[in-house]
Amino acid sequence: MGVTLKDVAERAGVSTSAVSRTFTEGASVSTKTRAKVEKAALALGYSPNALASSLTTGRTKLIGLVSNNFHNPLFLEVFDLFTRGLQDRGLRPLLVNLTSEIDPVNSVRMMRTYSVDGAIVASSTLPPTFAEAYRDAGIPVVHSFGRYTTAPQVNIVGIDNVACGRMAGEALISRGYKRVAFLGGPERATSTQDRALGFLGALLEHPEIEVSVSYASAYSFDAGRVEMTKQLMQDPAEAYFCGDDVLSIGAISAIKEAGLRCPEDIGIIGLNDMQMAAWQLINLTTIRQPVAEIIGASIDLVVATVENPKRHPETRLFPCRVIERGTLRPKP
Amino acid sequence: MGVTLKDVAERAGVSTSAVSRTFTEGASVSTKTRAKVEKAALALGYSPNALASSLTTGRTKLIGLVSNNFHNPLFLEVFDLFTRGLQDRGLRPLLVNLTSEIDPVNSVRMMRTYSVDGAIVASSTLPPTFAEAYRDAGIPVVHSFGRYTTAPQVNIVGIDNVACGRMAGEALISRGYKRVAFLGGPERATSTQDRALGFLGALLEHPEIEVSVSYASAYSFDAGRVEMTKQLMQDPAEAYFCGDDVLSIGAISAIKEAGLRCPEDIGIIGLNDMQMAAWQLINLTTIRQPVAEIIGASIDLVVATVENPKRHPETRLFPCRVIERGTLRPKP
DNA sequence: TGATTCTTTGCAACCGGTTGCAAAATTGCC
């Protein structure tokens, strides 16, 4: 079955080294032998074995793509962009689903077992210790959608969640809402904490506006719906900044089920701008996270770190912006 | 960085063979040496190199997971289940995104370059020739969500799309709709053709019911919305069987935008039952595709074919059923 | 043409493991 280097060498009447060199960028081969080899390889249907060569070169061109966000529709876009982006650079994503794992130790071992060149942790909910565990194991890593820190221990690419929270707060203020609220994801998620911080910060400058905070149990439709239903039974705010788009849609669902309208009775602003948010049926006003840029930068960074492992860890943050749709009342 | 077999052997004071054997299931090692080796391995933090061993064993435990459905929310569930299912069996998914590819030749070469043990083509829109190209290259393969054929050339796991079409037709008939329609995905997709066939077949027994057929340009929200808008400008049917859930949601959006109500004015039944279909905001009556079973069977089949490459190709179809929600009027 | 330099080539060792084989060690049995 498998055609090997040796087969090609024999057929072409050259040494295996010659064959190896024709398939190696920038190696020294004459045009004549190259032609002979290529002809033989074509005839035999030879394709080099990346894993065997990785043994000597130390590069597998495998990148571990680690995530636990297999329930957030945004991540379908994320996986699409990551796989395409990696493919375009001749790299292969080795997918790791961490949904049922809490400990990085297994995935680290796996990364080593498969000698990945680098790893990308794509998650807004995993703690920074995850990416750090990879780094400690000597695996070049970047944490995408991770939390910004002033003295990063690992590469981080994402958004400034505090700034986004502030942006959301200002959006509500500028629309004249007098009673606003933050409806976050799980309180322990760092992204939630940061968004709350920014939101409350913006409101601090407006003591005349009433603010409240609550947390859903997960970044999910159901959790958003449940939490908003709870709010409606008490004394709801006029407008909510929801921790993310899925949560927002859950909240909107609760509002409509209660016979209220959005934005006429209650306004909602989300975060992410996943494709679904633009669906006319949903038409969610939200803050766009520049997913493509984040992913492009993540790949760039992991490649750079693979090429220079001593590279200093870096943080790259991308600006977000409000996307005006139909779930907040218009500015006065 | 990398701790090798030799390092462990040296430290444990045994041969490399002994170390290799302690890490090989069912090999002959005494308890004493095993203990020595394990102690040394632990102290050194050794983890075996799967790629090096694949050279001699011929197994990488890598499974190519090939898809082009990176825009259908159902596939987030699909990827979640596939990655978890493969992981549970000690296999690793190597993700291949075919979105911008039409020719299998590149992905086949890639599979060989990485010596995958097998491949799973997860797509309802890729033609059967794709999976066949893998099989021709000697790669054990199963086509998940593929089309049923009586004399399969490759393993196929999925649903009986004709039966689903019939089921949808019967659901509409039983609710007393007198003018019904099929709003399919792209006409060239085999799944669309089969669903149309089944749907029309069911209606054949009811000549008193008026039937029409149209096709959206893609399995997407926008395509569904555009096509339904077109329908509404002419003379719409009372109820539509949409080719899939995303298409259905697009259609519902168009209906609401036109100031009509679903199901009071127009009924919709979808296909897939992706998680979102159950969201109260959408509450789509649809036909459930048993995704978890399909994926479990796909993994079983690919593993079985890896273990016995001469295994006869097999088709496994799973029954679907109607999930009653709120987008069809109730049965009389 | 011959000396010198640069390019191309093959040899052989190596990457990190596995495995058939024969020798060594252990066990069982009388």
Place this chain on the structure above:
DNA sequence: GGCAATTTTGCAACCGGTTGCAAAGAATCA
């Protein structure tokens, strides 16, 4: 304890490639 049967062990070859090195060949120049 002695012998045969069984288990454990290490040697060495091999998996499919890469690469440093020295020799061979080609090109350059006087």
